């Protein structure tokens with residue numbers, strides 16, 4: 001089953017990448033995969049990782065990138081704010097997701113009026129509050145993370161158009177939007193009751209579906225952002 005899930009995720013990732021990147025080539029210096037859409041009208045591009053200035057031709061349908069020069073004078077920030085700013089959302093969001101899954105699991109196996117729930121009520125309510133707090137911090141701080149990434153793009157990469165940056169911006173928006181939706185639903189007590197558990201009725205089942213779908217999408221966008229960030233930091 002895990003293998004099936006992995007194959008589905010890989011298939012979806014391949015399709016999304018093919019749609020966003022189109023035809024690709026690899027930087028001969030650092031091996032970062034770049035898109036033909038990244039080339040300017042003269043077929044040139046500066047590799048965002050290693051600064052190789054590439055001219056890309058197609059020979060018999062195969063991309064042939066040639067290193068013309070290196071971008072020597074590149075802005076080097078003293079403080080790497082963006083990699084630092086990613087840590088808080090990346091640390092807290094999965095914790096919140098895990099806490100929400102625990103509450104969902106307990107809501108399924110425990111009867112809301114049972115003695116076991118009464119004895120754990122304060123613990124469950126605290127867990128629910130903790131999930132909401134972590135989500136608030138992760139989503140709120142992600143605005144600063146995105147801002148620092150945006151500033152890096154404008155300075156270090158001179159605001160040049162790269163599909164990898166476009167994908168990062170898009171995934172950042174998905175992370176924030178899905179997280180804000182989950183926070184809104186939980187804050188309005190549309191999923192968890194004051195006991196910390198889900199009361200199973202039509203409304204809560206509906207919002208529970210949207211809530212966990214939002215968290216899943218947020219988790220996927222976060223994993224994609226980390227993955228792409230790794231490529232931008234280290235090549236491939």
Ligand SMILES: [Zn+2]
Pocket residue numbers: 027028029030031032047048049050051052235
């Ligand atoms: Zn490179």
